[in-house]
Amino acid sequence: MGEFFVDRIFKGEEKRMSDKKHVLVVDDEPEVTFALQAFFLARGYEMLTALDGLEAMRILRERAINLVLLDMKMPGVNGLEVLRFIHTLEPRPKVVVVTAYDVQFQDMVEKIGVDAFLMKPFGIQALTSTVERVLEDRPAEPVAHRVAEAVAPAETEGTVTRGRILFAEPSEYTFKLKEVFFADPERCGGRYEVESAYSKEEILEKLDSFRPDILLVDLSFLGKTGDLTVEVMRSAHRPKEMILHGAGLSGSKPGGLGSFDQQGIKVVLNESFTRAGLSRLNEAIRAAALSVGLSEPNG
Numbered sequence: 001m002g003e004f005f006v007d008r009i010f011k012g013e014e015k016r017m018s019d020k021k022h023v024l025v026v027d028d029e030p031e032v033t034f035a036l037q038a039f040f041l042a043r044g045y046e047m048l049t050a051l052d053g054l055e056a057m058r059i060l061r062e063r064a065i066n067l068v069l070l071d072m073k074m075p076g077v078n079g080l081e082v083l084r085f086i087h088t089l090e091p092r093p094k095v096v097v098v099t100a101y102d103v104q105f106q107d108m109v110e111k112i113g114v115d116a117f118l119m120k121p122f123g124i125q126a127l128t129s130t131v132e133r134v135l136e137d138r139p140a141e142p143v144a145h146r147v148a149e150a151v152a153p154a155e156t157e158g159t160v161t162r163g164r165i166l167f168a169e170p171s172e173y174t175f176k177l178k179e180v181f182f183a184d185p186e187r188c189g190g191r192y193e194v195e196s197a198y199s200k201e202e203i204l205e206k207l208d209s210f211r212p213d214i215l216l217v218d219l220s221f222l223g224k225t226g227d228l229t230v231e232v233m234r235s236a237h238r239p240k241e242m243i244l245h246g247a248g249l250s251g252s253k254p255g256g257l258g259s260f261d262q263q264g265i266k267v268v269l270n271e272s273f274t275r276a277g278l279s280r281l282n283e284a285i286r287a288a289a290l291s292v293g294l295s296e297p298n299g
Helices: 030-041 053-062 079-086 103-112 124-135 143-156 172-182 200-209 228-234 275-291
Strands: 022-026 046-050 067-070 094-099 116-119 159-168 191-197 214-218 241-246 266-269 295-297
Touching: 022 030, 022 053, 030 046, 046 053, 053 067, 053 079, 067 079, 067 124, 079 094, 079 103, 094 124, 116 124, 159 172, 159 200, 159 275, 172 191, 172 275, 191 200, 200 214, 200 228, 214 228, 214 275, 228 241, 241 275
Parallel strands: 022 046, 022 067, 067 094, 094 116, 159 191, 159 214, 214 241, 241 266
Antiparallel strands: 159 295
């Protein structure tokens, strides 16, 4: 699951979602389960995790679970096998499939039965609304519609995204890991100029000197920046898109992400130091670039 990923945390959600439902997250990427654990615990859920299908089935035999967030592609016992097992349980927990969804699974998932699914990378707003809808037995969007949405970017394969990206990072080391990927068109598929900043003051200075199209802020860096987002959005040279990303929220208070939705800031909960994580972050950057016209014909 790991593009894992976020969007915004609203004050007061903790109280609304704090009925002690038991949630099991099944994903073979520890960064993803860690990030989702922070999300659910902050809202009063009882949180359990499983890093593979066998562990998930053991927990499901031993514990009463209200909701399962289930990744499809795992080594060994995969998500489809876990989903089939869940349908043998009584009472059956609700299931949200959370994955970089492969269309080949669509028919099988529909035949087995699933309550909803989330595409990676996803945001906290999407996660919150999906979890609430499923637990409250409200109708979900048809799976086929959501898959069609997810594969729509294939229509833009003839274009290459471009632009200037400023990475706000906690250290030069974390930036270099990303620079190797995003500065190379062969790796990321886009034509980007990339620069880094390691303090709020440097970010604001580079908004004027570098004029980035997209600003990416690591969530682990966010706790040190005070009112950074407010100052960025007020800048005369504010970027076209601002994306907060990362796997952990330990450096920031949950309520501190509250107004991002209204400000138009995207948040992607995602681990960035694995190939899968970089790929999901790349998808989010590509989507942001396309949404503001930062593209050109490929050729």
